[in-house]
Amino acid sequence: MLRLMIGALFALCLATSAQADTAAKQYFGKAAEGSQQKASPYGSYAKGCLAGGVELPETGPRWQAMRLSRNRNWGHPETIEFIERLSKKAAAQPGWKGLYIGDISQPRGGPMLSGHRSHQIGLDIDIWMLPATDLSLSRRERENISSVSLRRNEGAFVNSKWTKAHHEIIKAAASDKATARIFVFPGAKVQMCKDEKGNRAYLRKIRPWWGHHYHFHVRLNCPRGAKGCVDQAAPPKGDGCAEAQQWVNNILNPPPPKPRDPNAPAPKPRRELTLADLPQQCTSVLRSR
Numbered sequence: 001m002l003r004l005m006i007g008a009l010f011a012l013c014l015a016t017s018a019q020a021d022t023a024a025k026q027y028f029g030k031a032a033e034g035s036q037q038k039a040s041p042y043g044s045y046a047k048g049c050l051a052g053g054v055e056l057p058e059t060g061p062r063w064q065a066m067r068l069s070r071n072r073n074w075g076h077p078e079t080i081e082f083i084e085r086l087s088k089k090a091a092a093q094p095g096w097k098g099l100y101i102g103d104i105s106q107p108r109g110g111p112m113l114s115g116h117r118s119h120q121i122g123l124d125i126d127i128w129m130l131p132a133t134d135l136s137l138s139r140r141e142r143e144n145i146s147s148v149s150l151r152r153n154e155g156a157f158v159n160s161k162w163t164k165a166h167h168e169i170i171k172a173a174a175s176d177k178a179t180a181r182i183f184v185f186p187g188a189k190v191q192m193c194k195d196e197k198g199n200r201a202y203l204r205k206i207r208p209w210w211g212h213h214y215h216f217h218v219r220l221n222c223p224r225g226a227k228g229c230v231d232q233a234a235p236p237k238g239d240g241c242a243e244a245q246q247w248v249n250n251i252l253n254p255p256p257p258k259p260r261d262p263n264a265p266a267p268k269p270r271r272e273l274t275l276a277d278l279p280q281q282c283t284s285v286l287r288s289r
Contacts, residue, residue, distance in 0.1 A: 043279040
């Protein structure tokens, strides 16, 4: 009953509020469950929404969803299937029973009330670096437990908590055909480049990015036939190892800052996305029961 009342409230708000001025996150952040529609991602990873989102079960045979109070364990059905596949491979690693899953998307995707600018179409997944050794954590424990950082020297190197299992799990994620790219801190990419002795093709998908030392971020391709979904451009050709090494070099020996034009106007603050910025289908996603 409460969820029906919330749905009715959404419809009222959408009909009466000044949509052009209201941040879209205020609508999508309040959605309690997915829409009763065919599963479809609309727009791009950082400007879109998700119809027919599926909730990742809070606890599965080889995973647990973390930070349940955020209600961000929703994704496209293919995202849920990917987690099931990857968790099987993770559970085969020594000391791992599966995966701890961080943020995916809100029930109807869209901009979030806090945190990510991406994760809007149900195809992004944050996977904790902490080995999942206990899959019976309570809701309270999942709010209070923290992942583990694997970086050293501000991300230039991995630390002693990095293991071969981390390499194999990230490799498995990157080798999956559904994966578009993976974001991880530069030192991890460089370490994987050094350690890989076999087929290196999967390394192309692993991209260095700031942060991402407590978790790695998997981004999936738009599902086949999802006409409203906008794929990110493919990674540059090659294994990307030289680029990652340059990131590390810049961490260890930062280049001098670029000179600033004193007459240049101050940068404008980032504007919040409104419903008018999102694909038209996102309004129907919000209005759907």
